[in-house]
Amino acid sequence: MDATVTDFHYGAVTPVAAYLMACLGSALGLRCTVRSMRRGSRRQQNGWLSLAAVSLGCGIWTMHFIAMMGFRADGSDISYDTRLTLLSLAVAIAVTALGVFLVGHLGSGAKVLATAGLLMGLGVAAMHYIGMSAMQVHGGMRYDTMTVALSVLIAVVAATAALWAAVTVRNLWSSLGASLVMGVAVSGMHYTGMAAVSVHVDPTGATSAQSSIDQLSFLLAMIAGPVVMLVVAATIVMFDPDLVLGExxxxxxxxxxxxxxxxxxxxxxxxxxxxxxxxxxxxx
Structure with a gap:
């Protein structure tokens, strides 16, 4: 039978927290990309671009799994495959690195932005659905094809907009404003993808309060590392005078x-x- 699913088991707590993490990752990624374009050696430039990729990747990935804390399917326990979950994190960082390094070294031409945005957007969508494939339920999950396609389109547009902002927006407050918009886009992609999901529950399966606690504990453990990375990146950005004072x-x-x-x-x-x-x- 088809289960009743919800993405808001804890009310507004998980979507708001997920949105804030997406904004934080976007803001740090934008500022680090701006810093990479200032005077400095190629090694320094690559260092800032790497930090931008880690910030964006960790922000997007953490947003996804914070939002997944609110996901429930009535009549089924939910667990996660650790290897696939970590693979989704690696994909998130790798594809954002590909995007920011392309625009960081090749500039903001239309072809470069389109190529980098397409690759990064497809990678972000892959991260999302790899993360979803890591989720195990008592039964099976089905996806609505058109809704999935829409979520991928949103991911590509959001990634292209993020890269455009990274190489165009220079002012600190403008970057913060752009990060708020990016938070909406990333969250919109996630919840659009979740709207495509339906769960068919095996009647022989069972659900328990303990399984919900185990799911929450696993996700909290998983996001601890990326959150620490975001805090480290934020500390580096805060103590860089060029970023604080502005271009x-x-x-x-x-x-x-x-x-x-x-x-x-x-x-x-x-x-x-x-x-x-x-x-x-x-x-x-």
Whole structure:
């Protein structure tokens, strides 16, 4: 028989928490990508792009499994395959790394954005459905093809928009605003994908309160590592002056300092070898 399913077993707690994690990952990813485009060595650029990929990947993956805490199918226990769950995390980080490195090194041309957004979006959708395949129920799960296709389309559009924002938005507050929009897009993709799910329960199966506790404990254990990574990334971003001050703040100060210390072309040599601007009076 078909089970009654819900994504909101704990009410608004899980969707709100999932949305906030998606926003956090998006915000950190955007700011790290912005930082990679400032002056620095190729090694530094790759370091910031790697941090952006980890932030985006962990944010999207954590959003997915926080949201899954609220999933229930009446009449069936729910458990997860650990290897597939971890594989979905690896896929999330890998595909976001592919996207941010493409735009980070090749620029924001239309072809680059389209290619990177398509690959990243398909990867995010793959992460979602690998995570769903890790879920085990007493029976089987079916998916509505058109709804699945819509969720994949949303993932591609969201990924392309995220990459466009990463290479276009520079201001801190604009980045934060873009991350809020990205949180909506990522959450929308997840819940659209969940709307495609129906569960056919085996009548011989059983459900218990203990299984719900085990499911919650497993998911909490799984998301602990990515959450720690997001906290580490947030700490790095918070202590980077270029990101806090915004684009142009530090370069401007360096330029001003250079101007104050660079001798002018026309002038006279002072007592310590420096030049003074020629204002019509001689240095004495």
């Amino acid at each position: 142009g703040a530090r370069p401007a100060s360096r330029t001003q300092a250079a101007r104050s210390s660079t001798p002018t072309a026309t002038g006279q040599r002072g007592p310590y070898g420096q030049y003074y601007e020629d204002t019509g009076s001689e240095s004495r």
